[in-house]
Structure formats: structure tokens, C-alpha cells
Amino acid sequence: MDRGAIWRVWLPLVAGLLALGLIFHVGRGPHVLAHWIGLLLALIGLTGVIVSRYTLGRSFSIVPKATALVTTGIYSRIRNPIYVFAMFFVAGAALMLWRFEYLIILLVLIPMQIIRARREAAVLEAKFGDAYREYRKHTWF
Secondary structure: OOHHHHHHHHHHHHHHHHHHHHHHHHOOOOOHHHHHHHHHHHHHHHHHHHHHHHHHHHHOOOOOOOOOOOOOHHHHOEOOHHHHHHHHHHHHHHHHHOOHHHHHHHHHHHHHHHHHHHHHHHHHHHHHOHHHHHHHHOOEO
16 A cells, blocks of 8 residues: 555545544434434445545545546546535534534535536546546536
């Protein structure tokens, strides 16, 4: 395992699991079922983000740039799985904490993620052209 994998995958995984444990412990929602459903959604979200991040490898960046067109793994089905699974994580945390305000945050984050995805798509299309357009035809979001 290279040193980069520790920073890209393992550290975020441990931090995410610690955050989930804290949220689950602190969450005082009156509905036990919602608390457990929230944990499940958040775990699905965390797992999806980590798998997506691992698949991207060194192609990951905060600012949109086109170093490589990743079309394998989860990216063979979803163009922006980190954004999708991050929303699962936030929804799960909101359910675990049983706080309406966090659902409002989720509703604000969704359009922001769509805007980010469109910006990234423009960068990738400019760099990879027809290959990216063909990839888009066979993937969701």
C-alpha cells in the first residue's frame, strides 16, 4: 500500500467511522427506528464515498481538473458518486440526530452538488471530448 492510500482512503474512513459513532451516540431522536435507519444511510454514504475516493486514486481534486477520465468501478455506473453518497451520509446524520435543520442543509447541498457536477463535466468534456460524451450516455448523474 502506498503512502497516498493512507491519506486518500484510510484516514477518511477512520474519521468517518469516528464521526458516525459520535453522531449515533449523541443523537437523541425519539424514534429508535429512524435512528437505526439514519445509521444505515450514513454507513452506505461513507462506504460509497470511500470506495469512490479509492477508485479515483490520484485523479481526485477539490478544484475541477482533468487528469484522467476514470470510468471503472463505481464510476462505470455513476459519474459523481462522491456527491451522491455524501448526500446519503448527511441524510443519515440528520436522521440519527433527529434535527430538522440538518434536512434543510441537505436541501441546500443538493443544488450545490449539481452545480459542482456540471462544472466538472464542462472541464472533463473540454479535455476528453467525445470519450467523455460517450461515457455520459452510459452513466447516471
